[in-house]
Amino acid sequence: MSCEWRTQLDQYADGELQQPELSTLEVHLRSCSSCAAEALGRMQMKRSIHNAAAGAFTPSADFRARLQSSISGDHRPVKTWWPALLFSTAAVVVAIVASVLVLQHRTERNALAEIIDLHVSTVASANPVDVVSSDRHTVKPWFTGKLPFTFNLPELGGSEFRLIGGRMAYVEQNPAAQLLFGIRKHQISVFILQESDATARDFPNGSTHRLEFSIESWPAKGLRYIAVSDGSMADVQALTTILRSSQ
Amino acid sequence: LKNGINSRAAGYRSQDVFQDQRNADAFGALALPLLAQLYNFAHWLTGNREEAEDLVQETYTKALKGFSSFSPGTNFRAWMYRILRNTFLTSRAGLKATVSFDDEENEIPERPASGDPESLLLARMDQEQIRLALEQLAVQQREIILLSYVEELSYKEIAETLGLPIGTVMSRLSRARRALRELLSSKMQGAGL
Numbered sequence: 001m002s003c004e005w006r007t008q009l010d011q012y013a014d015g016e017l018q019q020p021e022l023s024t025l026e027v028h029l030r031s032c033s034s035c036a037a038e039a040l041g042r043m044q045m046k047r048s049i050h051n052a053a054a055g056a057f058t059p060s061a062d063f064r065a066r067l068q069s070s071i072s073g074d075h076r077p078v079k080t081w082w083p084a085l086l087f088s089t090a091a092v093v094v095a096i097v098a099s100v101l102v103l104q105h106r107t108e109r110n111a112l113a114e115i116i117d118l119h120v121s122t123v124a125s126a127n128p129v130d131v132v133s134s135d136r137h138t139v140k141p142w143f144t145g146k147l148p149f150t151f152n153l154p155e156l157g158g159s160e161f162r163l164i165g166g167r168m169a170y171v172e173q174n175p176a177a178q179l180l181f182g183i184r185k186h187q188i189s190v191f192i193l194q195e196s197d198a199t200a201r202d203f204p205n206g207s208t209h210r211l212e213f214s215i216e217s218w219p220a221k222g223l224r225y226i227a228v229s230d231g232s233m234a235d236v237q238a239l240t241t242i243l244r245s246s247q
Numbered sequence: 248l249k250n251g252i253n254s255r256a257a258g259y260r261s262q263d264v265f266q267d268q269r270n271a272d273a274f275g276a277l278a279l280p281l282l283a284q285l286y287n288f289a290h291w292l293t294g295n296r297e298e299a300e301d302l303v304q305e306t307y308t309k310a311l312k313g314f315s316s317f318s319p320g321t322n323f324r325a326w327m328y329r330i331l332r333n334t335f336l337t338s339r340a341g342l343k344a345t346v347s348f349d350d351e352e353n354e355i356p357e358r359p360a361s362g363d364p365e366s367l368l369l370a371r372m373d374q375e376q377i378r379l380a381l382e383q384l385a386v387q388q389r390e391i392i393l394l395s396y397v398e399e400l401s402y403k404e405i406a407e408t409l410g411l412p413i414g415t416v417m418s419r420l421s422r423a424r425r426a427l428r429e430l431l432s433s434k435m436q437g438a439g440l
Contacts, residue, residue, distance in 0.1 A: 016402050053378065058283060
């Protein structure tokens with residue numbers, strides 16, 4: 001960060017930066033994460049100091065009465081703009097925090113996009129899976145030694161789902177098991193990775209729709225499961241229920 | 248007895264007293280809502296309740312006396328802070344404190360910008376540590392931090408309060424911020440955070 005930005009960040013955090021510098025800096029903040037973090041830090045620091053020191057000392061009722069009588073007169077309180085200023089400062093901080101959350105949201109979207117890409121390229125491939133078997137007792141041992149974790153696979157007999165096979169996948173450079181299931185003409189990929197991988201945080205629990213793909217994410221026993229399909233959410237959730245029952 | 252004298256005075260110069268009463272009303276309406284803020288600021292400057300009360304009392308007395316010279320349209324809040332601050336500087340506690348006043352030229356060397364998320368860490372420090380650091384700050388730096396962060400005066404208001412050009416307010420504020428940051432981060436290291 002150059003000194004030029006440093007001075008402007010001070011003024012920005014103090015709500016003193018005027019146009020056109022304000023717009024220039026805001027454009028810069030959108031592209032420079034270090035300056036954005038710096039601006040957020042300054043606001044937080046300002047806020048902490050404000051919270052620690054404002055109203056730290058209050059006049060006693062006795063003193064207030066003495067002072068009031070020393071300056072005689074009718075004392076109607078006038079409307080102060082102090083709360084408005086507090087509010088506007090808070091609004092600025094909220095806006096900045098929101099933009100950080102948007103960045104976080106963006107990494108979630110990137111991770112989702114990667115999962116979808118993996119699913120699509122698998123389904124489109126001539127050899128979609130490395131281990132072709134409908135037998136869970138074949139598929140599960142195949143991953144042994146390839147992954148730093150193990151997982152349970154349920155018996156699918158009696159359900160509409162069939163196991164097609166499995167392959168090794170990497171989600172944002174983290175090793176993952178990819179299992180491919182079929183239901184009618186649709187296929188569902190289930191990715192399993194370690195919950196301790198930073199990537200796992202990009203898949204919040206629950207159902208998501210993205211680009212017409214149905215995605216369901218859930219945690220179990222230190223692992224993160226993400227099911228993706230071009231089929232219906234109902235199918236994905238039915239498979240999810242079966243998988244969860246085996247965990 | 249005091250009332251007796253006052254009412255006798257009123258008898259002699261009723262016109263002036265009427266004017267004074269109107270003045271006092273107008274002054275009270277403007278100044279009393281600022282009491283809590285001014286008191287907080289005074290306590291931060293003096294460091295104790297008794298001196299803070301004296302300082303605020305003297306500020307209000309002086310301000311009321313000078314209220315007729317206060318021109319409407321100028322910033323009343325900054326005007327009050329200015330009286331309080333100047334009163335403090337000439338008080339016993341203020342004279343003691345100003346001995347440690349930094350010279351404007353006394354530059355603290357700029358630390359290399361290490362892309363420090365330290366301010367993020369600072370934000371998590373507990374309030375007691377922040378208060379201690381504020382108390383340790385030189386008065387000149389403490390007052391500008393208080394005026395900006397705590398009393399939330401604009402640069403322009405601070406300039407009016409301290410009788411300084413805006414450019415000086417900005418550079419002094421930035422020096423004070425840096426000094427406070429140093430104090431806080433040394434505390435943080437001390438606490439092994």
